[in-house]
Amino acid sequence: MVRAPCCEKVGLKKGPWSPEEDQILVDYIKRNGHGNWRALPKLAGLLRCGKSCRLRWTNYLRPDIKRGNFTKEEEDAIISLHAKLGNRWSAIAASLPGRTDNEIKNIWHTYLKKRANPEEEEETPASKKKKQQRDDAESKLKPEPVSSDSSSVVSASYSDLSSLDNDSGNVAREEMSFSSGKIGTFDERFWFESLWVDDSAESVDLTSFEAPPAAEEKGFWLKVFREAEDLENLTQERD
DNA sequence: AAGTGGTCCAACCGCTCCCAC
DNA sequence: AGTGGGAGCGGTTGGACCACT
Structure with a gap:
């Protein structure tokens, strides 16, 4: 059986997200949540696949994401x-x-x-x-640290x-x-x-x-x- | 200054899992 | 129990950036 594509690919944008798209996605999720990722891009007015929206949100836009170097x-x-x-x-x-x-x-x-x-694997100079x-x-x-013990x-x-x-x-x-x-x-x-x-x-x-x-x-x-x-x-x- | 190679990371792809019917 | 759709996951890729020559 041929697997159905995750979304209608024709006309959908791929590649890096623009700040405008980010804003649209954040605004939409803040207002409505993300009940259905598949339907979300259409409802939010984004020319993106739902999967792409989910990934962008979970990996980058979520407010609880900690940016910066790992400790x-x-x-x-x-x-x-x-x-x-x-x-x-x-x-x-x-x-x-x-x-x-x-x-x-x-x-x-x-x-x-x-x-x-x-x-x-040897560590490279870089x-x-x-x-x-x-x-x-x-x-x-x-x-x-508070103490050497801690x-x-x-x-x-x-x-x-x-x-x-x-x-x-x-x-x-x-x-x-x-x-x-x-x-x-x-x-x-x-x-x-x-x-x-x-x-x-x-x-x-x-x-x-x-x-x-x-x-x-x-x-x-x-x-x-x-x-x-x-x-x-x-x-x-x-x- | 230009070329090259390495590193990093956002994003995509395809598979599996889960759940409703 | 079987099937299909949606979500999630892990692997991989592509391009930007940086350091070195």
Whole structure:
């Protein structure tokens, strides 16, 4: 059977989005949400495929997207999660608020893969330089850790964290669940907790998401690593 | 200054999954 | 239970940008 095209291709625009198109899409979603991606471009007045709109929104226009360089902690989290989850970028992205699967996939192929498996591929001078630039920028931006103790926790490996006191991260593990039993799809409660959202709210409003204060970052990453551990345990149980 | 090669990242493609009917 | 449509996911590509020669 021939698969139907995702949309009527004739006359639809492809390639980079213009600021005007971005504005139209953002305005429309702000007003109406994105109930049906396929119908959205027509309703919004965009000459784009619904798929393209969804991608543009999820990877670029979403208000909760965190732009800018990945921190060392984020990179370490990606490497740890990739070791556990493999190329399941969406599952990895679910543990990194504000980061998209596309972005994580890109950064992995660009240089984290090499960092994780240094024997496979030598670092090129250019990638070394780029990394140095990132490290420099990061060291200028990043505040000093509250104490040497806390910084050691943040940079600890995933496996090291499993031995830490459960209470320190205040993780309500019994509340974690996975929708449809699909590994890597987090229950909304994960976001209530991870995004510092008031859990008395009736729904998660990601547009109001703000990155945790630096002082709370440790708890956040601790939680992320723990959730990843839960994912692994769940996978083993299922197998 | 021009040419070349490497890197980065936005966007597309095609496949799979999920769900309604 | 089977089918079709929509959404989501991962792989891949193309072009802009930058550094080096």
